[in-house]
Amino acid sequence: MYSIRNTANPYIPSQPEPTRQDPVHAAVVSGDSQRVLQLRAAGWRANVLDGARRSPVDVLDTMRGIDNRSYSGMRQALLQSLNPTAPKGYTKPETLHGSPWGLEILVSGALKGGVNDEKGGAQSLNGKVFFSDRTPQADTDTTTRQNLRTKARTYAQGHVSVSASASSRAQQHRLTQIIGQTLDKGMPLSLSERGGVLRVSDPGNIQQEAAAWMESFLHDKYIYGKSALPLLAAPLEQSAKALKLPGKLTLKSEHGPDQVLEGAQLQSFYKMAAGGLRKSLEGGKAPYLSMLNQGTVVPVVFGFDKVRNLGSHGIQSMITKSYSYYSYQNHDHPLSGSANGGRLKEVEVRSLADLATLYLGCEVKGARLPDDVLVRIKGAKRDKAEYLAPGQLKQFRANVLAQAAAHSPDRGARPLRKQALRDLQQINTTLRSHDLRAYLRSPEAHVRKA
Incomplete structure (x- = not known):
C-alpha cells in the first residue's frame, strides 16, 4: 500500500x-x-x-x-537547534537517512536504492531510497513522528535477521578472517563432534556453493544468536578456539554418491569456503567501514533539508492491523540536493572513535566529508549531542591521518589506500584506543610515536 x-x-x-x-x-x-x-x-x-x-x-x-x-x-x-553546542542559528534537518553504508554513500555522492541485495519482509519496497521525515507515522497520530532520529539510527545499525544484512555480513567477514588467519599460522581449527551437510546442486560450482554454506553456517550458528560478538576483537588464539566448525562434512549430490570430508580434506574445504566468502564480502557485499572496524558496523546518519514530493509506503502490523507509513522516493538522491530539495547539511556518528574510522576509510577510498556539512556526535541516549566546529574537524582529521601514517607498517612510506586491509584494521584499532578528544587540538601537540 x-x-x-x-x-x-x-x-x-x-x-x-x-x-x-x-x-x-x-x-x-x-x-x-x-x-x-x-x-x-x-x-x-x-x-x-x-x-x-x-x-x-x-x-x-x-x-x-x-x-x-x-x-x-x-x-x-x-x-532552530536548542542544543548549546550547535552553531548559532543552526536549523535541524527535516529529513534523515541512516545507513551502515556511510562511506559508500560519500564515495558515490548520493543515496542509492537497490545497490546491494534486496532484503526486507513481504510488505517491503526494495530498491527505493527511504527517509525519516517530519510527517506522521500513523493515521491516528496527532503529531509528526517523534522518533525522527531514532528510526534513522536504527536503520544505520544494519540489523536484520537474515544473513544478507549489513551487520551479519560485517561479522561474517571478521569470522572468515579468523578462519583464514588460523590456517595461515599453521594452527588447527577448532572442530566440534557434530557433523554438517552441504547439499550440492552444481558440482561444477563447488567454490560458490562452499561460500554460500559458510555464510549460512556462520550466520545461523554464531551471528543470529549474537555469540559472534565476543570473537570479533578477541586475540586470534581465543577466537579461533571459540569458533567451532563441524568435525566432518557430508557433501550430498544427486549427481553421485555422498562424500564425507574429514582431516586435511576438511581443512582445505574450510579454507576454500572462508576465502570465497571473504572475497565476495570484500568485493562490495559488506560495508567497508564495518570490515575496517573488524566486524562492527559504523552507523552514519545523514541529515538533509526538506525533501519534497516523497512517496508514502504503508506496512501493516500483523497484530494490530494498523498501518505505519514510511517516506521514500524512486530515484537516487544526490547529497548536494535535487529539484525536490534535500541538500545534505549534517552527518551524525556515535563517537569520536567512529569519526576516526570514517576519516580513515575516506582517506583509503578517496572520499571527503563536504566542507559545509556539520558533524554531530551522539552516543548513548543520556549523552547530549555535540557539534564539532570546522576548525576542530580539520585538526581531528589531520591528527587521524598523521597517526595512521605513524602506525602503518612502513611508517607512511606508502599511501593508506595501498595498505592491506589487515594492516588498516590494526591502524584503526590503534586509533580508536587513543584519547581522541586530544585530536581536536593541534596535530603537533598530540602525534604519538609508533
Missing part, C-alpha cells in the same frame, strides 16, 4: 485551526516567531498536527501573503 504525499495543499485556509489550541500553531498563524522560540524553550514541541493534519512547518509552507523575511524568521524559530 503506497501513495504519493505532496506537502502542498491546493486549498489553504487563511486561518487554520490548531488541534486542541496548540500554542505553537497559534503563534505560527499570528506570525509571532519570538513566541514560537519562547514556547520551544519552555518545552513545547513544534510537531502537533492541526485539523488538516499539518504540522506547524506545513502550515508555514502553505501560508499566503507572507514576505521572505518573515518566512525565514518563522522557519528558523520552528527548526
Whole structure:
C-alpha cells in the first residue's frame, strides 16, 4: 500500500485551526516567531498536527501573503537547534537517512536504492531510497513522528535477521578472517563432534556453493544468536578456539554418491569456503567501514533539508492491523540536493572513535566529508549531542591521518589506500584506543610515536 504525499495543499485556509489550541500553531498563524522560540524553550514541541493534519512547518509552507523575511524568521524559530553546542542559528534537518553504508554513500555522492541485495519482509519496497521525515507515522497520530532520529539510527545499525544484512555480513567477514588467519599460522581449527551437510546442486560450482554454506553456517550458528560478538576483537588464539566448525562434512549430490570430508580434506574445504566468502564480502557485499572496524558496523546518519514530493509506503502490523507509513522516493538522491530539495547539511556518528574510522576509510577510498556539512556526535541516549566546529574537524582529521601514517607498517612510506586491509584494521584499532578528544587540538601537540 503506497501513495504519493505532496506537502502542498491546493486549498489553504487563511486561518487554520490548531488541534486542541496548540500554542505553537497559534503563534505560527499570528506570525509571532519570538513566541514560537519562547514556547520551544519552555518545552513545547513544534510537531502537533492541526485539523488538516499539518504540522506547524506545513502550515508555514502553505501560508499566503507572507514576505521572505518573515518566512525565514518563522522557519528558523520552528527548526532552530536548542542544543548549546550547535552553531548559532543552526536549523535541524527535516529529513534523515541512516545507513551502515556511510562511506559508500560519500564515495558515490548520493543515496542509492537497490545497490546491494534486496532484503526486507513481504510488505517491503526494495530498491527505493527511504527517509525519516517530519510527517506522521500513523493515521491516528496527532503529531509528526517523534522518533525522527531514532528510526534513522536504527536503520544505520544494519540489523536484520537474515544473513544478507549489513551487520551479519560485517561479522561474517571478521569470522572468515579468523578462519583464514588460523590456517595461515599453521594452527588447527577448532572442530566440534557434530557433523554438517552441504547439499550440492552444481558440482561444477563447488567454490560458490562452499561460500554460500559458510555464510549460512556462520550466520545461523554464531551471528543470529549474537555469540559472534565476543570473537570479533578477541586475540586470534581465543577466537579461533571459540569458533567451532563441524568435525566432518557430508557433501550430498544427486549427481553421485555422498562424500564425507574429514582431516586435511576438511581443512582445505574450510579454507576454500572462508576465502570465497571473504572475497565476495570484500568485493562490495559488506560495508567497508564495518570490515575496517573488524566486524562492527559504523552507523552514519545523514541529515538533509526538506525533501519534497516523497512517496508514502504503508506496512501493516500483523497484530494490530494498523498501518505505519514510511517516506521514500524512486530515484537516487544526490547529497548536494535535487529539484525536490534535500541538500545534505549534517552527518551524525556515535563517537569520536567512529569519526576516526570514517576519516580513515575516506582517506583509503578517496572520499571527503563536504566542507559545509556539520558533524554531530551522539552516543548513548543520556549523552547530549555535540557539534564539532570546522576548525576542530580539520585538526581531528589531520591528527587521524598523521597517526595512521605513524602506525602503518612502513611508517607512511606508502599511501593508506595501498595498505592491506589487515594492516588498516590494526591502524584503526590503534586509533580508536587513543584519547581522541586530544585530536581536536593541534596535530603537533598530540602525534604519538609508533
